[in-house]
Amino acid sequence: xxxxxxxxxxxxxxxxxxxxxxxxxxxxxxxxxxxxxxxxxxxxxxxxxxxxxxxxxxxxxxxxxxxxxxxxxxxxxxxxxxxxxxxxxxxxxxxxxxxxxxxxxxxxxxxxxxxxxxxxxxxxxxxxxxxxxxxxxxxxxxxxxxxxxxxxxxxxxxxxxxxxxxxxxxxxxxxxxxxxxxxxxxxxxxxxxxxxxxxxxxxxxxxxxxxxxxxxxxxxxxxxxxxxxxxxxxxxxxxxxxxxxxxxxxxxxxxxxxxxxxxxxxxxxxxxxxxxxxxxxxxxxxxxxxxxxxxxxxxxxxxx
Amino acid sequence: xxxxxxxxxxxxxxxxxxxxxxxxxxxxxxxxxxxxxxxxxxxxxxxxxxxxxxxxxxxxxxxxxxxxxxxxxxxxxxxxxxxxxxxxxxxxxxxxxxxxxxxxxxxxxxxxxxxxxxxxxxxxxxxxxxxxxxxxxxxxxxxxxxxxxxxxxxxxxxxxxxxxxxxxxxxxxxxxxxxxxxxxxxxxxxxxxxxxxxxxxxxxxxxxxxxxxxxxxxxxxxxxxxxxxxxxxxxxxxxxxxxxxxxxxxxxxxxxxxxxxxxxxxxxxxxxxxxxxxxxxxxxxxxxxxxxxxxxxxxxxxxxxxxxxxxxxxxxxxxxxxxxxxxxxxxxxxxxxxxxxxxxxxxxxxxxxxxxxxxxxxxxxxxxxxxxxxxxxxxxxxxxxxxxxxxxxxxxxxxxxxxxxxxxxxxxxxxxxxxxxxxxxxxxxxxxxx
Numbered sequence: 001x002x003x004x005x006x007x008x009x010x011x012x013x014x015x016x017x018x019x020x021x022x023x024x025x026x027x028x029x030x031x032x033x034x035x036x037x038x039x040x041x042x043x044x045x046x047x048x049x050x051x052x053x054x055x056x057x058x059x060x061x062x063x064x065x066x067x068x069x070x071x072x073x074x075x076x077x078x079x080x081x082x083x084x085x086x087x088x089x090x091x092x093x094x095x096x097x098x099x100x101x102x103x104x105x106x107x108x109x110x111x112x113x114x115x116x117x118x119x120x121x122x123x124x125x126x127x128x129x130x131x132x133x134x135x136x137x138x139x140x141x142x143x144x145x146x147x148x149x150x151x152x153x154x155x156x157x158x159x160x161x162x163x164x165x166x167x168x169x170x171x172x173x174x175x176x177x178x179x180x181x182x183x184x185x186x187x188x189x190x191x192x193x194x195x196x197x198x199x200x201x202x203x204x205x206x207x208x209x210x211x212x213x214x215x216x217x218x219x220x221x222x223x224x225x226x227x228x229x230x231x232x233x234x235x236x237x238x239x240x241x242x243x244x245x246x247x248x249x250x251x252x253x254x255x256x257x258x259x260x261x262x263x264x265x266x267x268x269x270x271x272x273x274x275x276x277x278x279x280x281x282x283x284x285x286x287x288x289x290x291x292x293x294x295x296x297x298x299x300x301x302x303x304x
Numbered sequence: 305x306x307x308x309x310x311x312x313x314x315x316x317x318x319x320x321x322x323x324x325x326x327x328x329x330x331x332x333x334x335x336x337x338x339x340x341x342x343x344x345x346x347x348x349x350x351x352x353x354x355x356x357x358x359x360x361x362x363x364x365x366x367x368x369x370x371x372x373x374x375x376x377x378x379x380x381x382x383x384x385x386x387x388x389x390x391x392x393x394x395x396x397x398x399x400x401x402x403x404x405x406x407x408x409x410x411x412x413x414x415x416x417x418x419x420x421x422x423x424x425x426x427x428x429x430x431x432x433x434x435x436x437x438x439x440x441x442x443x444x445x446x447x448x449x450x451x452x453x454x455x456x457x458x459x460x461x462x463x464x465x466x467x468x469x470x471x472x473x474x475x476x477x478x479x480x481x482x483x484x485x486x487x488x489x490x491x492x493x494x495x496x497x498x499x500x501x502x503x504x505x506x507x508x509x510x511x512x513x514x515x516x517x518x519x520x521x522x523x524x525x526x527x528x529x530x531x532x533x534x535x536x537x538x539x540x541x542x543x544x545x546x547x548x549x550x551x552x553x554x555x556x557x558x559x560x561x562x563x564x565x566x567x568x569x570x571x572x573x574x575x576x577x578x579x580x581x582x583x584x585x586x587x588x589x590x591x592x593x594x595x596x597x598x599x600x601x602x603x604x605x606x607x608x609x610x611x612x613x614x615x616x617x618x619x620x621x622x623x624x625x626x627x628x629x630x631x632x633x634x635x636x637x638x639x640x641x642x643x644x645x646x647x648x649x650x651x652x653x654x655x656x657x658x659x660x661x662x663x664x665x666x667x668x669x670x671x672x673x674x675x676x677x678x679x680x681x682x683x684x685x686x687x688x689x690x691x692x693x694x695x696x697x698x699x700x701x702x703x704x705x706x707x708x709x710x711x712x713x714x715x716x717x718x719x720x721x722x723x724x725x726x727x728x729x730x731x732x733x734x735x736x737x738x
Binding site: 047051073075078079085086087092096097099100101102141 | 307308311312314315319526530531532534535536537538539540541542720722733
C-alpha cells in the first residue's frame, strides 16, 4: 500500500518558487530519504504534507485518502525547528502532545511512562522542560513524535544536537519501528547519515527533483565509478581518455572514470609503468551522486 | 478538531491559573475590599465619639427642657450625643458657680457649659464655653436650637400662635428633587456614586483587556521564539490554535472578572443582612455600601463588553504577536494599539456625564471604543438602557468577526515566519495567501 502519494505539487512565496512540480510516492515500511542542501524545499514539502501550508497546485494523499486534518493524526512529525514550552513539566508537555493527536487518555499515560523510561528520562518527568539539557530536550521531542504510534514518521534533521550515543539510540529505535511497519521519511542535508539508513531517496535542489528511486538502483545506474590505486613508479597511465578526473597524492591516486570508461584498461596501463600495491573500485557515495546530479541539472537549466 | 482546540484552551488556562501570580492577583481585590470595610468598621469603633456632657445654667428657667428635647440626636452606636445637666445658681453665686464649672471642664468631667441669661429673649445672646470651641457644627447646632426657642417665645409675646406658624412654615417648605432626563423618561439618580463606579469599572475593563491581550501576544511570541509552533500546527490548524489560545486566556480574564465583580456584588447585596445577623451595627458602613452603584445588570454588561472587547483586541494582539520575533518588538508595536484603546477611556469621561447626546451615541458605535464607551453609558444610565445598546453590540460583533478573519490570515502566515519583522504592507499581503 502507498502510505503517501505526492503528485505535481507547487508552492511559491511571492516570486520565490519554493517547490516546483514535485512528485513521489512511498510504500509502507520504507525508510525514505528526502535529501537536499539547505533551502532546497524539503521543509516546505513536509509542511505541505502536514497540511501546515497549502500547495498552490497538485495533490497529496495519505493512506489513499486525499489528506485532511484528521489524517495527520497518523503522522508523527519532528520539525527541524523544534522547541518546547519552557515552563511546562515534561509529563504535561507530552500529555498535551497526545491530546493534539487525539490519543485516548489511558493509552497516553501508559505510552508516556514507557517511552520516558526507555529514553532514561524517568527522573525528569516532573521537571520543567527549561531545566533539561539540550540533549534531553531533543529526546523528549523525539518521544512526543512517536508516542501516538504513528504509521508515518517524518523526521527533519533528527540527529541534530545529539551526541553519538543518543544518535545510536534513536537509530536503533527507528530500525525497530521500521520492522514494526512504520514508514519513515528522513529529511536531512547530511548525506552520509542518510546513506546508511535510507532505502529510497528523493533528491531535491532549488525546489526541483534531482533524483528519485531506490538507493541501490540509483548507485547502479550511476554509470561512473571511482577507482583508487596505490602505486610506485610512473603516473603516465593517468593520461588516458578512459579517465575523466583524478586526484593524485603521489603514491595514491583517486580516479573518476569517464562515462563508459574501461577500468581494466586503466589497470593494464598502470601495471606497465608502475608497481601496484592496491587497486580498489569504489561505489559512488551519495555525496558524489548528489554533486554530479546537481551540476548536470544546473547545466541543463543554464542551457535552457 | 474541537477536542484539540479544547486541549489548547486547557493548556493556556491551567498553566497560568495555577501560577502564584494569578492566584494572588485574583484574591487580592476581594481581600482589599474586606480589609477596607473591616478597617472602616474598626476605626469607627475606636474613634467613635462618646456622649458629651454639658451643664446649662438656665437663668430664664424655661429654655432647658426645650433645648434638651431638641438636642436629642443619637450617636451611630445608639447612645445619645449629649447629656445635659441643669444647674441653678443663686443670685450672687454666679462667679463661684462658673469657677466650679471651669474646674470641672479642666478635670475633663465636663465637655463645656452654656449660660442662658435672663434677657436672652430681648438680647438674643447666650454664652458657650468649652475646652474646644472649633467644632463649628456643634456651635451652629446649639445656636439653631436656641434661636428656635427664642423665636417661638417672641412670636407668642406678639400674640401670634407660634405652633401654627411653625407648622405652616413646615408645610410651605419646597424640596428640590434632582432628576436626570433621558429619552425614555425621567428617573431619579443618586448622583456621584454611579459616576465613580463607572470610572472604576471601565478602568478595570481597560486594564484587563490590555493585560490579557498582552499575555496572549507574549504567548504567541513564546511559541515563535521557542520554535514550538510548527510541531503544534502539524496537529491542529493555525486557526484552531489561535482560537484555542484566545479562548484559554479569555477564560482566565473572565475568571478574574467574575471573582472581582461577584465579590463586589455579593458585598453590596449581603453585607448588611449578614453583618446584622452577627450583631454588628454600623449605620455609617451600611450607608457607604448602599452608595456603591453596582447592580447585577451592570455586572452582566461588564462581562459582555469585556468578552467582546477582549476578543476584538486579542485578534489584533494575536496578529501582532505572529508578526514579530521578540517581546521587545511586540511591546513597540502594541503601543499604538494601547494608545488607541486608551483614547476610549478619555472619551468615556465626557460621555459618562452626558450619555444621551448624539455625539455619545455615535462614538459608542465605533468598535475600538465600544467596550469602554458603551459600557460607561450603560453603567451611568442604569437601570435604563441608553440608545444604541443593541446596535453597538451588533456592530461590535460583526467587526470582531471581520477583524478575527483578517487576524487569522496574518497569524497563519506569521507564526512560521522567522527573521526580519515584516512591514504592515507585507503583513497585509499575507491576507491574500492561499
